[in-house]
Structures are given as C-alpha cells and as structure tokens.
Amino acid sequence: MAASKNRRQVQESSDEDEGAGARLEAPVELRDPRKTLRHLFLQSLISRRCVKLTLAKKIYSKCLDLCGLDDSISFERFIAELEEPLSVIHLDIKTTRDQETGEAYVSLINTVSDSVAKLATDYTAVEIAHFRAIIESIMTAPQMAYSISMKDAVRCYKGEKRADGQRVIKSLLAKGWLSLHPSQHLTLSTRALAELNSYLRETFNAEDDDEDTDARHRAVVDCDSCLAMVTSGYACPNEDCAIRLHTFCAPHKLGAAGKCPDHLNGGDERCQQQWISVSGKFVGTPVGIDAIVGADFENTQDDDLEETSPARPTASKKKRASGGSKGASKGKKSRRSKDDDDEEEDELEDDDDEEDEAEESDVPTPKARTSSRRRSSTVNAFVDDEADGEDEEMYE
Numbered sequence: 001m002a003a004s005k006n007r008r009q010v011q012e013s014s015d016e017d018e019g020a021g022a023r024l025e026a027p028v029e030l031r032d033p034r035k036t037l038r039h040l041f042l043q044s045l046i047s048r049r050c051v052k053l054t055l056a057k058k059i060y061s062k063c064l065d066l067c068g069l070d071d072s073i074s075f076e077r078f079i080a081e082l083e084e085p086l087s088v089i090h091l092d093i094k095t096t097r098d099q100e101t102g103e104a105y106v107s108l109i110n111t112v113s114d115s116v117a118k119l120a121t122d123y124t125a126v127e128i129a130h131f132r133a134i135i136e137s138i139m140t141a142p143q144m145a146y147s148i149s150m151k152d153a154v155r156c157y158k159g160e161k162r163a164d165g166q167r168v169i170k171s172l173l174a175k176g177w178l179s180l181h182p183s184q185h186l187t188l189s190t191r192a193l194a195e196l197n198s199y200l201r202e203t204f205n206a207e208d209d210d211e212d213t214d215a216r217h218r219a220v221v222d223c224d225s226c227l228a229m230v231t232s233g234y235a236c237p238n239e240d241c242a243i244r245l246h247t248f249c250a251p252h253k254l255g256a257a258g259k260c261p262d263h264l265n266g267g268d269e270r271c272q273q274q275w276i277s278v279s280g281k282f283v284g285t286p287v288g289i290d291a292i293v294g295a296d297f298e299n300t301q302d303d304d305l306e307e308t309s310p311a312r313p314t315a316s317k318k319k320r321a322s323g324g325s326k327g328a329s330k331g332k333k334s335r336r337s338k339d340d341d342d343e344e345e346d347e348l349e350d351d352d353d354e355e356d357e358a359e360e361s362d363v364p365t366p367k368a369r370t371s372s373r374r375r376s377s378t379v380n381a382f383v384d385d386e387a388d389g390e391d392e393e394m395y396e
Contacts, residue, residue: 030067030068036067037067041063042082042108045059045093048176049175050105050195052104052106053106056075060075079093091108091109091110091111092108092109093106096190096194097248099231099233099247100246102247105191123168123171130156130165130168131168131177134169134186138188139204139219139220139231143292145289146291147288147292148185149185150169150184150185150186151184153169154166176189176191177192181289183293187231193231200229201220205218214242216235223246224243224244224249224261225245225249226246232246232287232288232290233246233247233249234247234285234286234287235286236260236271236284236285237275241271243260244287245284251281251282254275258275259272259273259275260272
C-alpha cells in the first residue's frame with residue numbers, strides 16, 4: 001500500500017508540473033498587451049544591451065506569443081515606435097554591424113555622458129579612468145592597429161594592486177565593452193563602438209584638430225561606403241589617400257575593377273590607386289588588429305620559443321671547462337664565477353618575466369554572461385537559452 005501511495009503522489013506531482021508548464025506557455029489575459037509587449041522586450045534588451053539582430057527578432061516573436069498578439073506589426077516598425085518614448089529617458093536603439101562579417105546587431109545605448117550617467121554605472125571613478133586610458137591607447141595606437149596588448153592594458157590601471165586592474169579588464173570583457181584577440185590584444189567591441197560613438201568622435205576628433213594630424217592617420221575615419229567609424233578593415237594602399245573601408249564593405253565598394261573609391265568623387269586630383277588582389281579579393285593596407293598580428297604576433301611567438309629554450313647546456317659546458325682547468329690562475333676563476341653569477345641573474349629575470357606573463361594571461365576569453373538574478377519570466381528564460389551560443393561569438 002505504501003508503494004502504491006508513493007506512485008500516486010509522484011503521478012499527481014507530475015500532473016501539476018505539466019499543468020504549470022502549460023499555463024506558462026499559454027497566452028496570459030492582459031489588460032494592455034501592447035504595453036506588456038514593450039516591457040518584456042525592453043527588459044530582455046536591457047539585460048544584455050547588445051544582441052544580434054537575429055536573436056532580437058526571436059525575442060520579439062516570443063514576446064508576441066506570450067502576449068497573445070499576432071505579427072501584424074513588423075519588428076522594424078515596433079523598434080521605430082519605441083524610439084520616441086525612449087528618447088525622453090535618453091535611451092535609443094541602434095542597429096550596427098560587425099566590421100568584419102557585416103552581421104547586424106541591435107544595441108540599447110545611452111545618449112548622454114554626463115556625470116549623472118557615470119554615477120549610474122557599476123564602476124568606480126578609478127575603474128572608469130582605467131577604461132578611459134585603455135580607450136585612448138586603442139584609438140591612438142600606431143600603425144592604425146586600434147588595439148592594445150593585455151600587458152599594456154593592465155599597466156594603464158592607476159590603482160594600488162595590479163590584480164584589481166586585471167579584474168576590471170575581465171569585467172569589461174564579460175560585459176561586452178572590449179574584445180580579446182587570440183594574440184592577447186584588446187579591441188573595442190561592437191557594443192563599445194555603438195554606445196561610445198559620440199564620445200569617441202568628440203574626444204579624438206578634437207585631439208586630431210589640435211595636433212593638425214594628416215587625414216590618413218586621424219583616429220576617427222569613417223568608411224567610404226557605410227559612413228560608420230572604421231577601426232577594423234582596410235585603408236587605401238596609397239599613403240597620401242585617406243579612404244578606408246570595412247572588411248565587409250570592401251567587395252561591394254571596390255567591385256570588379258578594384259580601383260580606389262576616391263576616383264568616383266570626380267576630379268583629376270582624386271586617387272586612382274589600384275588595390276591589391278589576394279585570392280580573387282581586393283584588399284588594402286590593414287586597419288585594426290591585422291595591421292600588427294601578421295608580423296608582430298609571429299615574431300612574438302618566435303621570441304617566446306627562444307626564451308623558453310633551455311639554457312642549461314651552456315652552463316654545463318662552462319662547468320666542464322672549469323673542471324678541466326684546475327691549474328688556472330685565481331683571476332680567471334673570479335671571472336668565471338662572475339660570468340656564472342651574471343647568467344644566474346639573467347635566468348632569474350627570465351623566470352620573473354615568465355611569471356608576469358602567466359599572471360597577465362589569466363584573463364580569459366569572455367564566455368557567455370549569466371545574470372546574477374534568477375528571473376521567473378518565461379521570455380527571459382527563452383532569451384538565456386537562445387543567447388548561450390550567441391554571447392561568446394559577440395564578445396570575440
């Protein structure tokens with residue numbers, strides 16, 4: 001009897017769970033479904049701030065189902081209707097594209113950057129200053145690299161402990177402000193370029209005007225095709241030409257001829273440079289991480305191999321040589337002893353450098369960010385399931 005009673009309890013519990021799941025999936029009777037639709041979508045977008053357009057459309061579709069609405073209002077129209085009420089609280093929804101792949105992203109951005117907005121962040125004044133220093137180093141990097149090494153980024157921290165600087169960088173990576181390249185260089189992410197667009201233009205355009213920088217090497221240069229800022233792509237091979245293109249914009253703009261787009265503007269003084277053909281595609285001078293990763297990354301790997309090669313055979317040879325010349329003068333022995341001491345000091349310095357590099361390499365490539373709050377809303381559970389495979393790609 002006890003066994004049958006337990007079976008009945010298990011069956012009743014299973015029936016209750018199935019009924020609860022059905023109630024969650026079924027549309028809820030709402031007083032104002034349209035208003036609830038806006039709240040659900042914005043709550044999902046606020047939790048991530050920047051998502052792929054494909055995921056944003058899936059979220060919108062799920063919200064429609066939960067609110068019992070049809071898809072008579074397109075996603076584009078729905079976003080357009082949100083712009084006016086969001087502008088009152090200084091927010092906006094922008095659609096941007098990845099500079100390499102051209103994949104579209106939807107970002108919720110703050111349109112003001114005053115002191116009140118800064119206080120609303122999760123970072124202290126020292127941490128914000130650290131982020132500003134990293135941004136400045138990225139935007140003013142030589143060779144149009146628009147990147148900074150992990151080691152230099154940690155050095156930008158002005159706090160007491162270097163570990164705190166590493167923690168800030170981990171947080172910026174996890175929240176999508178920065179991207180980490182396999183060469184251990186940091187770049188500005190799609191979210192950063194979208195939300196900090198006004199700040200970047202105001203800050204670094206002004207600096208270029210003060211320094212009278214030539215047009216080609218200005219920090220802020222727009223794509224000749226889509227007119228968005230270029231921090232990754234190509235510059236015209238002609239050193240006197242300021243034309244830049246995103247990687248995904250280049251094939252469309254250059255066409256089959258591969259001639260610099262500047263010649264389309266007319267005039268005899270326009271650039272007529274022929275771009276370089278590589279594997280059937282036209283490319284120019286690399287802009288972004290590719291400007292240094294092709295040479296410096298390989299050189300760094302070669303240097304690391306040389307540094308990690310064993311130096312013991314040299315020491316053993318000296319030891320054997322000293323053993324075979326016991327009758328040498330005292331002056332020679334002192335010189336050999338000094339050489340051995342110098343070699344040991346060099347080895348200790350190399351060990352310290354390796355330890356520093358190991359500590360700084362502890363900052364991992366950001367993985368999917370999970371919310372600290374457990375949301376009971378069905379739409380947020382759906383977003384978490386759909387975005388598990390999306391966030392890691394977005395932050396890379």
